[in-house]
Amino acid sequence: MTGAERTPPLDAIEALTTRVSPAGLVPPAPDASALDRMFRAAVRAPDHGRLRPWRFIVVDGAARETLGDVLTDALRVRDPNVADAALAKERAKPLRAPLVVVVAAKIRDHRGVPPVEQIVAAGAAAQNILVAAHALGYGGFWRTGAAAYDEQVKRALGLAVEDAIVGFIYLGTPSVASSPLPPADPAPYVTHWTGPASTET
Numbered sequence: 001m002t003g004a005e006r007t008p009p010l011d012a013i014e015a016l017t018t019r020v021s022p023a024g025l026v027p028p029a030p031d032a033s034a035l036d037r038m039f040r041a042a043v044r045a046p047d048h049g050r051l052r053p054w055r056f057i058v059v060d061g062a063a064r065e066t067l068g069d070v071l072t073d074a075l076r077v078r079d080p081n082v083a084d085a086a087l088a089k090e091r092a093k094p095l096r097a098p099l100v101v102v103v104a105a106k107i108r109d110h111r112g113v114p115p116v117e118q119i120v121a122a123g124a125a126a127q128n129i130l131v132a133a134h135a136l137g138y139g140g141f142w143r144t145g146a147a148a149y150d151e152q153v154k155r156a157l158g159l160a161v162e163d164a165i166v167g168f169i170y171l172g173t174p175s176v177a178s179s180p181l182p183p184a185d186p187a188p189y190v191t192h193w194t195g196p197a198s199t200e201t
């Protein structure tokens, strides 16, 4: 049974307000049709200048073990004295889910669209993937860590060193039903601006 068959897709607001990082992800991974829908959602992310900076590198099956080797080799270079336990943990990371999408921003030198905006656009695409996965009955979580900024890892993934890995998006089926959502009250973060702040102290 695929995620898409499990339940009808959630409506947009419900998907946005109930998305959560599942505690664990197991097979099945999103099938080809679900992945296609997720990527179609991803490329609808806002994108200054229509630069299409996003790249989606799918790593599944045995390729996850190869990615684990890449992460381990890179960690060994970053920290030659790293403990075996840390290496083993690094090697196992891509196996935390049946499928990983590395979301990257291919950074272009553009006068009107600085790199930060290209990275933000790729980040919005990553978020669209997570929300679409949730809406379709799958689950996903976003990870970065030092590997995301590692030149050796970027090269192994076919990226240039000036490109940005914005996230390793782990995708699969939540292993357990999510516990109640943590409170998400927007009130502390919302203000209504009516004019310049006073500069008086």
Ligand SMILES: Cc1cc2nc3c(=O)[nH]c(=O)nc-3n(C[C@H](O)[C@H](O)[C@H](O)COP(=O)(O)O)c2cc1C
Residues within 6 Å of the ligand: 019, 020, 021, 022, 141, 142, 143, 144, 145, 166, 167
């Ligand atoms: C750019 C980015 C990078 C992240 N990297 C990590 C990470 O490396 N490790 C981690 O535990 N959480 C990371 N997170 C946070 C989790 O993906 C997750 O959002 C957080 O644990 C809150 O859980 P929730 O998604 O269920 O609200 C990252 C989030 C973002 C946006």
